[in-house]
Amino acid sequence: MITSPQVLDGRLLERLRGAVRGDVVEPGAPDYDEVRQVYNAMHDKRPAIVVRAVDAGDVIATVDFAREQHLPLAVRGGGHSVAGYGTCDDGVVLDLGRMRGIRVDPRARTAHLEGGCTWADVNHATHAFGLATTGGIVSTTGVGGLTTGGGMGHLARRCGLACDNLLSADLVTADGSFVTCTPERHADLFWAVRGGGGNFGVVTSFVHRLHPVADVFGGPVFYPLDAEVLRRYRELVAGSDERLGALLVVGLGPPVPFLPERWHGRPLCGVVTCWSGPEEDDEHIRAQLAALGPVIGQHLGRIPYPLVNTLFDELVPAGLFHYWKGSFTRGLPDGALDALVEYGPATPSVQSVTVVFPLDGACHRVAPEDTAFSYRDADYAIALSPTLTTREDCETHKGWVRAFHRALEPHAMGGGYVNFMDGDDQDRVRANYRGNHARLVAVKRRYDPGNLFRLNHNIAPCGIAGPGRR
Incomplete structure (x- = not known):
């Protein structure tokens, strides 16, 4: 049900406008519906105001305003929060999108x-x-x-x-x-x-x-979804130079020209490669990837590093509906590989890609207590998500990702990566x-003793986590 957002006192808003250089956007403004949107369309919130900050002074004024008026405060950078923490109902959204110097x-x-x-x-x-x-x-x-x-x-x-x-x-x-x-x-x-x-x-x-890092040897290579391919991938990462980035993906064949049409929409796995070592080793990397299993499509070559960072962009543009779960593993246990093979064929859409991130090498050379990120003994992080074009389809397929996640749990490390957590993971x-x-x-x-910054995977000052806990 769509409800009307809270209307703030006009005098308060005028005082806030006088304190910021950026825009203060209220409900009813021509651009309100545009500026309240976030990447994950599951979160269709209606804030009382959106402040489009242009500098640190605007940020200070907005934080002061939200605290003094006892309003929920959502902070938005790129807006990609899976759990939708870049927006809120009846509160203040602090949008940093204009601060991009x-x-x-x-x-x-x-x-x-x-x-x-x-x-x-x-x-x-x-x-x-x-x-x-x-x-x-x-x-x-x-x-x-x-x-x-x-x-x-x-x-x-x-x-x-x-x-x-x-x-x-x-x-x-x-x-x-x-x-x-x-x-x-x-x-x-x-x-x-x-x-x-x-x-x-x-x-x-x-x-x-x-x-x-300038140019890299990179791109995707696709294989049939088979446990033996996954085991060889595991061996490749464990024995490879740290300059080899190699994400494992499991899902349905995308409609790309280098993948035969008969594989479009069919279950497969792939390795998205980013070799940042010397060019003379490119063909050796290509041979190692070919040895993982039958190659059904590939698009490898020397490319600028920024291009590697865009390979998923067209597949998952803003405005789709997402629901996520995440796990860490030591190695990639056979049970985890079995779960990938079992649940991969039921992937609900081409956009719903399961991604396995290697976390060894330089990640292991930082002690668990040296940063708040504690999983320095994890070798992989796994991200699961049904990503659909309608809210109804995403709701329908939450059961798939929850079952997938339960199947991984006996082979995982207990917690998960906060950026792969959805709103029900507090x-x-x-x-x-x-x-x-x-x-x-x-x-x-x-x-933050008053827990002003609580719209997140909250570390409450009382030590007891909970949605919106103060």
Whole structure:
């Protein structure tokens, strides 16, 4: 049922407009329906206002406004939150989408990024200097949500997670303070934002470490969905150079020209490759991929690194309906492979791709207690999602993904990656952070004792998680 959003007092709104340079969009405004939308169409919320911030001053004013008026506050970067935490009903949405400035320092190999940047923005700016850092696998994903959640991507085995490459961050905390955190300054907050999500403030800018990555050998290779192919993939990753990024995908054949038409819509698996090593080894990588099983389609070649980050873009544009679950595993146990083979054929749509992310290499060279992201002993993260074109179809297929997730649980590590958690996973927050949870609660209590930043996978200052808990 569609309900009307809360109407705020006009005098309060005028005072807020006087404090910000960006736009304050109310219900009834011509662009209201456009600016309230988020990536996952399952979340059709109607906020009382949307503030389209242009600088840190706007962020401070908006945080102060939401706190003083006791309104729910949703913070939106790229808007890709699976659980829909970039929007809310009858509250304030702080949209950072206009804060997308970037400054690359090629000598220091760093990038200064405003809080609303997407990975497409970052990759475009850094590639001009032959540099890159770990980002997501969909270019429209926001830097903020991905980095503060941990941050997996094609370069993770070589360069570590996105949060491992974070050198400093500017935040606006719940009391409206502007804080720069580094390993030396506000070190507790710097530790917490590297995996603890949006629980501690609004990150208005990041400084990321960059690595010398320009062109890569990459693209997808597809095979029949067979347990033997998956076992060979597992062996390939375990024995390969860390410069080989190799995501495993399971789903239905996409309608792409390099895949025979008879395979369109049929169950298969694939490896999306990103080899960032020397070009003279490209053919060796191609041969290793060919050895995994019968190749039914491939599109491999030397390409700019930013292009690898767009390979999923057309498959999953904004406006589809998603519901997600996620797991970590040590190795890829045979039972987990059996579950992929069993549930893969029932994938409900071409867009509903199961993705397996390798997390070894550089990810393992950070101790579990060094960042809030604690799963440094995990070798893989698995993301499951029915992704459909209608809400009804997505609701119908939630049972498939829940059963799939239950089948993986005996072979998984208990918690999951926060960026793969949906809104009904609040009871998993403690397990997601394991031994780091108590320390995160202490940081939360220091910087946000009133739990203003609660629209997330919430680390409550009282230590008891729950939707909207204050």
